[in-house]
Amino acid sequence: MTKAPDPKRRSVHARDAILLAARELLTEAGFARLTIEGIAARAGVGKQTIYRWWPSKGAVVFDALLDALGSTGDERALPNTGDVGVDLRTVLRGTVEEMLNPDADRLQRTITAEIQHDPALAQELVERLLGPQMNATSDRLRAAQEVGQLASDIDADLAAELLFGPVFHRWLLRTGPLDADFADQVVEHLLAGLAPRA
Amino acid sequence: MTKAPDPKRRSVHARDAILLAARELLTEAGFARLTIEGIAARAGVGKQTIYRWWPSKGAVVFDALLDALGSTGDERALPNTGDVGVDLRTVLRGTVEEMLNPDADRLQRTITAEIQHDPALAQELVERLLGPQMNATSDRLRAAQEVGQLASDIDADLAAELLFGPVFHRWLLRTGPLDADFADQVVEHLLAGLAPRA
Amino acid sequence: MTKAPDPKRRSVHARDAILLAARELLTEAGFARLTIEGIAARAGVGKQTIYRWWPSKGAVVFDALLDALGSTGDERALPNTGDVGVDLRTVLRGTVEEMLNPDADRLQRTITAEIQHDPALAQELVERLLGPQMNATSDRLRAAQEVGQLASDIDADLAAELLFGPVFHRWLLRTGPLDADFADQVVEHLLAGLAPRA
Amino acid sequence: MTKAPDPKRRSVHARDAILLAARELLTEAGFARLTIEGIAARAGVGKQTIYRWWPSKGAVVFDALLDALGSTGDERALPNTGDVGVDLRTVLRGTVEEMLNPDADRLQRTITAEIQHDPALAQELVERLLGPQMNATSDRLRAAQEVGQLASDIDADLAAELLFGPVFHRWLLRTGPLDADFADQVVEHLLAGLAPRA
DNA sequence: CGTTAAACGAGACGGTACGTCAAGTCTTTTC
DNA sequence: GAAAAGACTTGACGTACCGTCTCGTTTAACG
Numbered sequence: 001m002t003k004a005p006d007p008k009r010r011s012v013h014a015r016d017a018i019l020l021a022a023r024e025l026l027t028e029a030g031f032a033r034l035t036i037e038g039i040a041a042r043a044g045v046g047k048q049t050i051y052r053w054w055p056s057k058g059a060v061v062f063d064a065l066l067d068a069l070g071s072t073g074d075e076r077a078l079p080n081t082g083d084v085g086v087d088l089r090t091v092l093r094g095t096v097e098e099m100l101n102p103d104a105d106r107l108q109r110t111i112t113a114e115i116q117h118d119p120a121l122a123q124e125l126v127e128r129l130l131g132p133q134m135n136a137t138s139d140r141l142r143a144a145q146e147v148g149q150l151a152s153d154i155d156a157d158l159a160a161e162l163l164f165g166p167v168f169h170r171w172l173l174r175t176g177p178l179d180a181d182f183a184d185q186v187v188e189h190l191l192a193g194l195a196p197r198a
Numbered sequence: 199m200t201k202a203p204d205p206k207r208r209s210v211h212a213r214d215a216i217l218l219a220a221r222e223l224l225t226e227a228g229f230a231r232l233t234i235e236g237i238a239a240r241a242g243v244g245k246q247t248i249y250r251w252w253p254s255k256g257a258v259v260f261d262a263l264l265d266a267l268g269s270t271g272d273e274r275a276l277p278n279t280g281d282v283g284v285d286l287r288t289v290l291r292g293t294v295e296e297m298l299n300p301d302a303d304r305l306q307r308t309i310t311a312e313i314q315h316d317p318a319l320a321q322e323l324v325e326r327l328l329g330p331q332m333n334a335t336s337d338r339l340r341a342a343q344e345v346g347q348l349a350s351d352i353d354a355d356l357a358a359e360l361l362f363g364p365v366f367h368r369w370l371l372r373t374g375p376l377d378a379d380f381a382d383q384v385v386e387h388l389l390a391g392l393a394p395r396a
Numbered sequence: 397m398t399k400a401p402d403p404k405r406r407s408v409h410a411r412d413a414i415l416l417a418a419r420e421l422l423t424e425a426g427f428a429r430l431t432i433e434g435i436a437a438r439a440g441v442g443k444q445t446i447y448r449w450w451p452s453k454g455a456v457v458f459d460a461l462l463d464a465l466g467s468t469g470d471e472r473a474l475p476n477t478g479d480v481g482v483d484l485r486t487v488l489r490g491t492v493e494e495m496l497n498p499d500a501d502r503l504q505r506t507i508t509a510e511i512q513h514d515p516a517l518a519q520e521l522v523e524r525l526l527g528p529q530m531n532a533t534s535d536r537l538r539a540a541q542e543v544g545q546l547a548s549d550i551d552a553d554l555a556a557e558l559l560f561g562p563v564f565h566r567w568l569l570r571t572g573p574l575d576a577d578f579a580d581q582v583v584e585h586l587l588a589g590l591a592p593r594a
Numbered sequence: 595m596t597k598a599p600d601p602k603r604r605s606v607h608a609r610d611a612i613l614l615a616a617r618e619l620l621t622e623a624g625f626a627r628l629t630i631e632g633i634a635a636r637a638g639v640g641k642q643t644i645y646r647w648w649p650s651k652g653a654v655v656f657d658a659l660l661d662a663l664g665s666t667g668d669e670r671a672l673p674n675t676g677d678v679g680v681d682l683r684t685v686l687r688g689t690v691e692e693m694l695n696p697d698a699d700r701l702q703r704t705i706t707a708e709i710q711h712d713p714a715l716a717q718e719l720v721e722r723l724l725g726p727q728m729n730a731t732s733d734r735l736r737a738a739q740e741v742g743q744l745a746s747d748i749d750a751d752l753a754a755e756l757l758f759g760p761v762f763h764r765w766l767l768r769t770g771p772l773d774a775d776f777a778d779q780v781v782e783h784l785l786a787g788l789a790p791r792a
Numbered sequence: 793c794g795t796t797a798a799a800c801g802a803g804a805c806g807g808t809a810c811g812t813c814a815a816g817t818c819t820t821t822t823c
Numbered sequence: 824g825a826a827a828a829g830a831c832t833t834g835a836c837g838t839a840c841c842g843t844c845t846c847g848t849t850t851a852a853c854g
Contacts, residue, residue, distance in 0.1 A: 206820095207819085233810085234811085235808085235810080236809095245810095245811080245812095246811095249811070
């Protein structure tokens with residue numbers, strides 16, 4: 001049995017330097033050109049220190065991203081103006097806007113590509129980033145159901161996926177122009193289908 | 199300027215052997231473990247012959263997939279039973295079923311990951327595979343509009359994306375179980391929103 | 397049996413262009429960086445045309461050199477001033493001088509290196525270049541024997557080698573400075589040993 | 595400036611395995627067919643380990659030869675029987691004999707060819723192998739001068755070159771048969787020229 | 793608080809694959 | 824039918840990183 005390293009003795013400084021270096025190099029060169037040696041060199045760290053704490057390049061990048069995103073986005077409850085249509089439009093336009101930002105675009109594409117080959121990463125991504133985000137949306141939808149703005153017999157989690165799915169599809173596959181107008185149309189058609197039956 | 203090779207002199211035999219080898223190795227080992235050297239060895243071909251005609255590993259794989267899929271899926275018009283709900287359920291269940299097939303799943307994930315870093319590939323994929331498939335669906339939707347099963351003021355192309363988006367989202371991000379039931383629900387809610395207004 | 401090409405149909409133009417290109421590239425880049433492809437490209441000739449008529453890169457270079465040297469140096473009888481010492485000094489100083497010329501130095505080193513791995517080339521070199529040169533010297537020595545300037549019981553061919561050997565040794569191995577003074581000393585000591593016995 | 599590796603960390607085992615493999619392959623296949631990849635494979639070593647410590651194939655071979663020859667030939671003082679003629683005959687016959695041994699012949703031709711294109715190697719060869727050997731000879735000649743067997747006004751280093759030069763010339767250029775008799779004749783004529791004047 | 797075992801930086805190691813270059817062979821087209 | 828053009832298989836090149844493995848050097852938990 002290979003002896004596991006002792007987390008208590010772990011150098012916080014090394015960890016931070018590694019994640020920072022990973023983030024910087026990822027932005028500069030992209031995932032494909034990112035190397036463990038490069039991260040180690042930039043971080044001023046021995047390669048072994050990386051291998052000691054992470055199983056793969058993907059895991060490092062993933063941690064680096066969580067480190068960056070997690071700090072800002074812990075609590076992202078949706079706004080509630082009283083009009084669910086307005087609120088959904090706001091959140092979906094925000095999603096589109098982020099996708100149009102070159103840096104965020106690159107990071108998200110990188111991680112989306114990466115999880116295709118690593119189900120464990122995929123699960124962690126869903127649990128720690130996507131899940132919370134979609135839960136915030138389905139929470140807002142449930143609130144709308146309670147005030148009678150949406151049919152009450154609809155699964156809010158499914159509805160959230162009906163909302164984000166098309167945007168994600170268009171972004172990832174570039175099937176057409178991705179803009180605020182597209183986001184609005186998705187919300188409009190979706191709400192038509194989710195409206196309470198007369 | 200590096201002189202381009204003359205396509206007239208290209209060896210068909212080499213091309214076919216390369217694409218076949220790529221497909222086999224991709225299924226056996228996955229994209230990450232796929233190497234140019236491996237393809238060349240399996241195909242009984244010099245590495246230079248690959249480099250002469252393709253700019254990257256991704257391009258080879260892409261051609262290999264088009265070669266395989268394109269031959270079978272030229273004409274994929276949707277069925278038209280007269281009931282658009284039934285037909286959409288059929289096509290979406292078919293899509294889900296293909297995603298559940300391990301081989302197809304791996305190939306599709308590979309190529310989806312690949313196009314994230316190569317917009318040119320992405321465009322080609324849309325034009326040659328995704329586009330035709332989505333057009334077939336939107337054609338069927340337009341037919342439904344003409345017989346009054348769907349509201350006539352809705353963009354059929356957008357509707358097709360509303361349909362495939364959620365399925366694609368769940369498959370790619372593994373946000374939940376992907377099965378026929380999920381496909382049915384997507385169709386149901388979508389049609390509710392697209393129904394002609396009284 | 398592989399059919400031999402017909403020398404009668406050989407293109408003189410191609411032959412000359414190849415040998416010229418070889419000579420030029422040899423001077424520009426040296427033997428190690430000389431390639432068949434480079435020669436073919438420079439000569440505006442197909443590679444096959446080179447392979448058809450020469451068995452190896454060394455053979456081409458060799459022909460190229462013979463073509464260049466042979467034309468100028470067919471008849472190189474030594475001067476005969478009546479004083480064999482003066483004449484030997486002249487010829488040895490000339491040899492040294494040529495070795496100090498950078499272009500000639502490179503060509504000679506190239507071919508000397510090459511014949512180490514190719515006895516057939518070595519033989520041809522001796523027969524067509526070195527042999528005639530040394531024969532000219534031994535002829536002069538024999539003439540000296542006839543007029544009593546040298547002991548008559550000495551093999552003139554051996555004596556020629558005693559003369560050129562040390563110069564060649566110092567040039568090839570760089571064991572010390574190679575100059576006219578060195579040449580003179582070699583001649584002086586050699587003649588002392590070859591003088592007629594009282 | 596590319597960072598130089600740290601000699602303290604160098605693996606002795608790898609170094610020895612590389613030099614041994616180089617020597618073996620050189621004997622088996624000759625210099626032209628010798629490859630870095632072949633050496634690495636035979637030595638059970640990564641190619642990078644060779645490139646880390648040697649700049650070229652020639653340098654490896656050179657080190658391999660020094661490693662082999664240097665160990666046996668550190669001290670090669672010439673015999674001193676009292677008769678300089680006998681001693682020179684012995685050493686020159688020994689030189690000829692070694693040149694007639696196929697393995698030694700191949701090694702020496704290889705390295706002689708190699709130093710033509712690499713003056714740095716040439717200098718090292720002279721300093722570490724040829725130099726000591728010729729010094730041993732000139733030492734013996736000086737001893738002969740002291741006891742009056744040779745003229746005292748002759749440069750012993752030059753004399754040594756007069757001795758080895760012709761043998762080397764005949765061996766390298768194959769201008770004639772190389773045997774003990776030839777060695778004897780060289781010594782005889784040389785001594786005639788170097789004898790003390792009456 | 794000093795000891796001491798661990799984590800650390802550094803980097804050499806055996807490997808794999810890269811993308812390039814040239815070798816020598818083969819085929820197609822031109823003169 | 825030789826020659827030009829150039830695509831082909833082969834194999835070595837020298838480079839970049841991989842993940843493993845020592846090395847000395849900090850450094851932080853515990854005796």
